[in-house]
Amino acid sequence: MSDLNIALALISGLLLVLDLSTGLLQSRQYLPSEPIMAVGFGIAIGPHGLDAFQLSTWADPLIVIEQAARLTVALAVTSIALRLPENYVRRRWKSMTALLGPGMVIMWLVSGLVTYAVLPVSFLVAMLVGAVITPTDPVLANSIVIGKTAERNIPKRIRYLLSAEAGANDGGAYPFVFLAILLVGESLRPALVEWSTQILLIEVVGAILLGALIGAVVGRLERWVSGEQYLEETSVFTITVALTLGVVGFVTLLGGNEILAVFAAGLAYNWQADPEDEAKEQRIEEVFNRLFTLPVFVLFGMVIPWSEWQALGWAGVALVVGILLLRRLPMMVAVSPAIDPLDRPAAMLFMGWFGPIGIAAVFYATLAVRETGIEAIWPIVTLVVAGSILAHGATGTLLTLRYGRLDDDADWW
Template sequence: MQELNVALVSIGGLTVLLSLAAGLLEDRSYLPSEPIAATALGVVLGPSGLDLLHLSGLGEPLAVLEQLARLTMGLAVMAAALRLPGRYFRANDLAMTVVLVPGLVAMWLVSGGLVYALLDVPLWTALLVGAIVTPTDPVLAGTIVTGDIAERYIPEPIRNLLTAESGANDGLAYLLVFLPVLVLEHSPGRALAAWLFETLLWEVGAAVAIGAAVGAAVGWIERESSEHALLEESSLLTITIAFSFAVLGGVKLLGSDGVLAVFVAGLLFNRFAQARDRLDEQKVQEAILRLFTFPVFVAFGLALPWEQWLALGWTGAALAVGILLLRRLPMVFVFDRFVDSVDDRGALFAGWFGPIGIAALFYVTVAHRLIGNEILWTATSLVVASSVLVHGLTASPLTKLFGRTTDRDRSQSAADGSEPEPESAFADG
């Protein structure tokens, strides 16, 4: 009970403090981001610090972290779906196909290759770690593309690109993660058959179909109820929260990918629901997501494997640096050429801000539970901690720098009487 009270006062106090100082944190680039602050609080209160909090009091630490990450991801991908324009994927079908298919595979192979080259692990274990750190995290991406600073300095097409990619590839990464998991568990032939018929067709394909059907149905019912004044405001504002949890849990009970189903359901709900109601629901969704984000990062800080990191030596640092620099930036520059032209500055910004966070924590805890290899948690937690730190510290200054240079180019183009180059290849149709 004492640990519960410590958790309540520390996490609640941090949430209040960071909420009151949110504008200051965004405006002062030298102050840490909210995920950094929450992770640091976990380190201070955990076994490596004051030794006041332990995840083991709630159960097996990685199992606790898995469920916290799963719930947070469900809320995050729903928030991402509500943040997008109603027909975003249809209007940008080619761009999103390129980013989510060959782009996702390229990031997986680069990450897996770095793990294989730097750590003394078998190929399929390296590919598993690479798959785990591949998806762009919707929680950390959300902290970059939302808020006054983001709306002021980041063009809407780039914000939408990061939001759409982070929401979709969280669920699609399920395919990449479970291919090496199945290969490590079974013979190659059985693993391939299980991946094709169970993972691809049911766990991913059924998730898309179920999410689309449920999302469209709930969105249509919400619109009809709203038009006929059958909804109370308090009921209206809780729809997407309850909807997120219901789809996440229900689809998981069916043995399918609940996270992907929630994102697809959010897209279809966004398409059919009343536009004026969606704005209010989005604000509530973002607020509840914020309440879940702090605890999961505190829990991450409590579980950091410091001794295992030190045991990796220089290869651990090289792995973190290599993945942050090579996993995503080359992919954006290469595959953007197959869509529309985009200036190098826009590609550089979109390529850099593909953070690794809660999605990786979810997948690594699942993989660790199934495979039991400690290197999975050691390597992934190191990369996630590095991403939280580096992307958190660079988000505000690089966002402002990007916005100022974009505005300067627009002003120069206007003065010269020329048209500025497109800001992004992924603009809304």
């Protein structure tokens, strides 16, 4: 119990400091981002720092970080679904199809091939790592597109596109991850049969349909209750949080992909709910999202496998650089003609750089280790995640302000 109290005191203190210094952080381009500071705080108080407390006293650290990441990502994709304009996915279906179809396939293949070229792992393990780090992280994406600095400098079309992609492709990475997991453990034919039936039809399509149904029903009920003046403002927050956690628990019990289900539920709820209440939901959800986002980065800092990173040596550095440079930007250049919001070079380059790898990859890494027993996946993925947090966190404010100062996107070149 004392460890819990220590954790509450330390993490709450970090939240207070960061909340009180938000304006300073955003106005000073050279200061590190909040995720970087949270990870650094986790390192400082963890077993490799002051050793204030250890996750191993609660449970297996990988189990703790998996469940924390799972809930954090679920809340992040709900926040995204509530923020998007009504029917955004339907109106931008061509752009979303390009990003979620060929875009994700390219990122998966490139990430896997870079891993295979740099590290002494088998081809299938490399492709599994590539699948794990494919999704654009919704938690880090939120930190880029939310806030006054982002609203003043990044056009809505780019903020919405990055948010929608991050919300959708996080759950969309699930089939890629499980295809690689099945191929690692089984021969080709049985793996493809199980993947096309159990994974795609039941755990993906079934989860999307169930999540959309739950979200639509709750949204319709919320609209009716709000219209009858029965809904209190505090209930707006409770409804969206309960919807998120309820869908996560229910769909997981049924064996479906809870992240896709939550995003579908959020979109359907957004479509059916009272628009006036949605604005309140978005503001409150962002606050709640923040409370969950920073603690998971602290936990990540505490479980960093330093000795395994050191064992990777310069190959690990080459992996991080290769993934950051090759995973996303070439893909965005290739598919940009099919994406309407990327109508200028600056927009394409901004989207090409800001596809962060974060807590979603941590969640899938713990899942992959648990399903395959290949512990080497964990240090590889966490090293890439740390590199992305550092690179995208250090450049987020700087490039956002640079984007906002452009009179013509052509000047970006």
